[in-house]
């Protein structure tokens with residue numbers, strides 16, 4: 447009997463070892479001779495840098511307060527676009543939506559083919575222009591220095607918008623005629639909710655148009671990242687949801703010499719502590735699994751790492767535990783909780799009648815706005831704490847687009863032709879982009895700009911000293927050209 451059990455166990459272990467080794471070796475990078483990549487168009491990087499630099503000087507800023515919207519800056523910017531890219535504007539039909547959002551349609555010769563949508567936004571987040579703000583170069587000067595173009599929007603998102611226009615203008619000037627219709631949507635308020643993009647999606651929907659795919663910002667090629675140092679093209683196939691909840695605790699105010707048993711400040715503090723003590727489920731999801739499997743192939747990985755990453759069915763728990771150890775790792779495993787604002791009290795000897803806390807959530811695909819609210823009210827478990835949704839009301843996490851097939855495979859080919867040897871991996875974008883408004887009219891949304899960033903560049907987006915390399919920008923124009931030229935030819 448004992449012998450049989452032992453034999454069975456040994457057989458089981460051998461079987462397990464066989465699967466693990468098979469999967470590990472299947473993930474091993476194979477030395478292949480890369481096919482000669484296609485010739486990229488010739489560009490003058492100094493000239494391209496000058497155009498991006500000029501675009502940065504228009505203060506197309508989106509402020510939280512809509513009163514601060516400066517229409518004249520948007521008008522001037524759009525006039526400049528028309529003057530700088532005349533061949534593009536000659537081939538497209540342009541219409542304005544939701545105020546300053548620009549929809550440009552380049553009609554394809556085959557109307558039976560569904561169009562491809564390219565999005566990029568004109569607006570930028572504000573930047574402090576005072577002398578001690580911490581900017582090395584003034585944020586709206588567009589200075590070109592030390593091999594970089596500096597300023598607000600250099601990456602997000604004039605970097606994409608201008609590169610796309612540079613490429614499209616050259617394509618139009620060459621006499622190119624797309625078979626498939628190319629649609630260019632340039633939103634004016636992406637940073638404050640994206641009403642412009644919403645209007646584009648609604649218009650296309652009303653015309654019964656279902657795009658073949660929508661391409662937007664949100665992913666890039668990264669280098670020197672904690673998981674892999676080498677270049678990895680991260681294609682955003684999904685987007686986290688966004689929600690801010692306002693918690694309000696009320697109490698009788700009065701003089702601080704005779705306080706009641708529970709105060710507004712005590713109540714709000716206990717509520718915040720209860721929320722933090724009840725984190726959301728953190729575990730691998732389909733995008734993360736596909737991402738880890740794709741990066742398992744990196745030549746940087748030793749045998750053990752490759753074995754773990756290619757056998758997540760067995761080592762998934764180990765990987766989750768490791769990811770939970772870092773802020774960014776923990777964030778990609780699930781919905782995050784971030785208390786960001788606290789309001790209460792005006793004077794040290796007066797009890798406030800009200801204490802208010804704002805908690806910001808980035809919602810993972812397995813949760814929803816409704817499930818977050820229900821989780822939070824259960825965690826607080828106090829009917830005296832009022833929970834309301836802040837305005838604007840936030841957004842649900844998006845569905846996951848195809849990974850490995852369809853437009854994902856098509857985009858992967860463009861990337862490997864533009865950047866030979868780059869690994870491709872799917873990703874969930876933690877921020878909101880304009881493309882989320884298109885989930886009703888297409889299943890395939892991909893967030894990727896053909897730029898290479900290292901881990902230090904990522905904090906410049908919405909932060910200080912935003913900049914893009916002159917050569918990186920020029921390369922982006924070349925790869926956008928490849929992308930647009932091929933998109934118009936998809937049969």
Ligand SMILES: [Zn+2]
Nearest residue numbers: 602603636663
């Ligand atoms: Zn952006």
